Amino acid sequence: MMVDLRPFTGIPAKAILSRRSDFAAFYQVIIENIYSHLLSSIREGDVVIDAGANIGLFSILASFKVKEKGRVIAIEPEPNNLKILKQNVELNGLNNVIIIPKALYDKPGKRVNMRGEGVGAFVSEDGEGTVETTTLDVIAEENRLRPRILKMDIEGAEGKALLGSINTVKYLELIEMEVHDEENMKQVEEILFRFKFKKKEVAIEDLRNVYRQFIRHPINILRIEAANRFSTTKRVLLSRINGGKVSLFPKQIVYYRG
Numbered sequence: 001m002m003v004d005l006r007p008f009t010g011i012p013a014k015a016i017l018s019r020r021s022d023f024a025a026f027y028q029v030i031i032e033n034i035y036s037h038l039l040s041s042i043r044e045g046d047v048v049i050d051a052g053a054n055i056g057l058f059s060i061l062a063s064f065k066v067k068e069k070g071r072v073i074a075i076e077p078e079p080n081n082l083k084i085l086k087q088n089v090e091l092n093g094l095n096n097v098i099i100i101p102k103a104l105y106d107k108p109g110k111r112v113n114m115r116g117e118g119v120g121a122f123v124s125e126d127g128e129g130t131v132e133t134t135t136l137d138v139i140a141e142e143n144r145l146r147p148r149i150l151k152m153d154i155e156g157a158e159g160k161a162l163l164g165s166i167n168t169v170k171y172l173e174l175i176e177m178e179v180h181d182e183e184n185m186k187q188v189e190e191i192l193f194r195f196k197f198k199k200k201e202v203a204i205e206d207l208r209n210v211y212r213q214f215i216r217h218p219i220n221i222l223r224i225e226a227a228n229r230f231s232t233t234k235r236v237l238l239s240r241i242n243g244g245k246v247s248l249f250p251k252q253i254v255y256y257r258g
Contacts, residue, residue, distance in 0.1 A: 001227045002091075005030060007217050011064045013092045015057060016084055021118020022055050023228040028119075029057040031221075032209045037202065037254055038151055038176045045069040047145045049136065051104050051161065052076065052153040054119060055084040056097075062151075063094045071096050071145060077103035077131045078114045078121035098143060104154055105133035106163040122155035135164030140171075152177035159187030169195050175255040176202075185251070197255040 005013045008030050015030075017023055028034050035058055042048060042065035050059045053074035062072045074089070074097055076082050082101050089097050103112055103123050111129025114121050123131075140147060150172050152158055158177055162169065169191065179185050189199070214221045225231075 001224075003224060004220075005060070007220055008213060009061060011061060013060050013064065015055070015060065016087050016091065017055070017224075017227075018084060019080070019118055020228065020231060021120065022084065023224070023231065024119050025054050025057055026224070027210070029061070031213050034202075034252060035061075035151060035176060038149060038174065039065060041174050042066060042149060046149060047071045047073070047147040049139075049147045049150045049152075050074045051136075051150065052155070053085055053099075054081050054153075056088040058151055059085070059097055060088060060092060060094065062149075063092075063097050066096060068096060071098060071143070073098050073100060073139060073143070073145070073147065075100040075102065075104050075134075075139070077101060077123075078117055080117050081121065100134060100139060102134040103131050103157070104152075104161040104164070105135065105157060106160040108132075108134045108138045108164070120155065123157045136161070136168040137165055140168045146171040148173050150175045150177070156180040156184060159184040162188055162191045166191070173257050176252070177255070178250045178252050180250045192255050196257060198258045200254045200256070202252050202254055 001017055003015050003017055003026065005011055005015055017026055039061055042062055044067045046066045047070060048062045048066060050062060050072055053059050053076040056074060059072050059074040066072060074085060076085050086099060089099065105123065110133040112131050112133055113124045113126060113129050114131055115124045116122060147168060148171065152161065154161060158179055179188055
């Protein structure tokens, strides 16, 4: 289905949602607004990296923020995500979005596989690779850009991705990423603390925003939920039953220069 983002974001944009994972991404980025801190910090003319762009929802929002003078680099290797990402960029005429159909990793030119799909797709080095890797340093150099803001959600490859981003990290001022385990956390913070970043953990899921959006736009939410077989309603109810308990990982963390 096609969803109008204006009621939820104030931005005159639309998005195509085809699979259950697309709806999950929609609820995280648009309804729960998990990147609100990052989006509120984007300025006109900024270069923003969307690593793990999925179907492009964050890229759409960032595109309207940076406007014509800025650029959004949307990195997405998973073929099904990539297809819808391209459709959403074309649908909204986003000429300031550059799509990179590769996996972000520690070195460019490797061949890796994508396991799973949608929001849960992740990089695997097992078997004969079908997807080529790249690094933020290569992307920044090839496009002659100095990114100021980085959003990263790449399902466990965040440590390796930063190892291939040393020259780019020195230009970054604000990062928000989902970190998936202790090993990645150690790699990530080893690099970022070297560049004088500080960190702040944020809620990976804030159901209060879901409630607010439902109160403001009940008909729109119900229409979307019906198309998604009320999956999010079930998840919210389950979360309430479990008392809102979450596991130790993944963690949503904002890194910023003090």
